[in-house]
Amino acid sequence: MKRIGFIPLRKNSKGIPHKNKKKLLGRPLFTWVLTEAIFSNLDTIYVFTDDDEIISYLELNFKWSDKVKAIKRSDENASDTASTEAAMLEFASKIDWDFDYFCLLQATSPLTKREHINEALHCVTQQDYDSALSVVKTHRFIWDSNGKSLNYDIYKRPRRQDFEGLNIENGAVYTTTKEAFKNSSNRISGNIATIEMPEETLTEIDSLSDWKIIEQLIINTSKTSKNTGRLNYLVLDVDGVFTDGRVTFGVEGELSKTFDMRDGMGLEILRQHNVQVIVMTSENSKVVQKRMEKLKIKDVYLGVKDKYSLIEQLQAESKIHVNATAYVGDDVNDLSNMLRVAWSFCPKNATKEIKYHADVVLNHDSANGAIREVSEFIINYNQRFE
Structure with a gap:
């Protein structure tokens, strides 16, 4: 059949x-x-x-x-x-x-x-x-x-x-x-x-x-169907979240991006509180790959244009559950996932549309303590479920 x-x-x-x-x-x-x-x-x-x-x-x-x-x-x-x-x-x-x-x-x-x-x-x-x-x-x-x-x-x-x-x-x-x-x-x-x-x-x-x-129907349905409990997963975009969105290019392509060391320490502490960190980016960047290796983040997905479908796949494989997930994004390609997870965050310098729909607009810019702020928020939030 x-x-x-x-x-x-x-x-x-x-x-x-x-x-x-x-x-x-x-x-x-x-x-x-x-x-x-x-x-x-x-x-x-x-x-x-x-x-x-x-x-x-x-x-x-x-x-x-x-x-x-x-x-x-x-x-x-x-x-x-x-x-x-x-x-x-x-x-x-x-x-x-x-x-x-x-x-x-x-x-x-x-x-x-x-x-x-x-x-x-x-x-x-x-x-x-x-x-x-x-x-x-x-x-x-x-x-x-x-x-x-x-x-x-x-x-x-x-x-x-x-x-x-x-x-x-x-x-x-x-x-x-x-x-x-x-x-x-x-x-x-x-x-x-x-x-x-x-x-x-x-x-x-x-x-x-x-x-x-249709757009408004999806937004309304996603927001009203959210269920919140303990946050076990944190999904992060890279450009505009880990970095300030800028990149240095040379004749051979991408040369460098700027990261914040405090963000790395925040994620290390977060993992010690049993929150799995997942990184998704649409770019296939060797610089990002090296940085994530340095941070010892194992779940890194590079070159992902449709992050929504990837999260569906991870959920089908029982590697993630959206009702126990926080998501940090800064631009429209993050929007569909930010609408459906339990908690969504964006840096202070995110795009206007994302700031409008995010559950929390952070006090810090990307590459300037935004991820550290998210990490501390989740640790404090999860205490109510301990």
């Missing part, structure tokens, strides 16, 4: 230029649904795109998962007029229909979660359905352009709590068996099941206003 995910991406988009690569809370839009797909019950996830930059990004940043594969999409099926079904059929032909169950996922629905994918898969793999799609239940009253009510009696207007409502397709998840897809050439056919997703998932990103709505 082979269950595959399919994420179609086009290089060009009219509503929002380069939409799929645009950063949503510091992460390319398409990576939100891709990460959830990786940790779902899908066996393989194919990204089908005509964008070579996205293919390169996947090869560089998702090599930690053997589930993810990229396949080049033809120009013909990446045009404005091409249907999703045409792309699905082209893709199926390219892999010689090597699957039993097919799950179409849309990057424009970044609120999709692994449990939604798994529920749709369950319908076609364990129940008597040929396909399934995601819906949102609405209690809105629907009218046509001729002034006719479509879902209620205007003379017996029901109370909301008594109104069953309607299911509206939200465009997020579609699953089908291979046999049904071959027979119909359509994403859903035959005996069709519906899986209900939360009301907020009705918004798909087609415009900048949609983008702002």
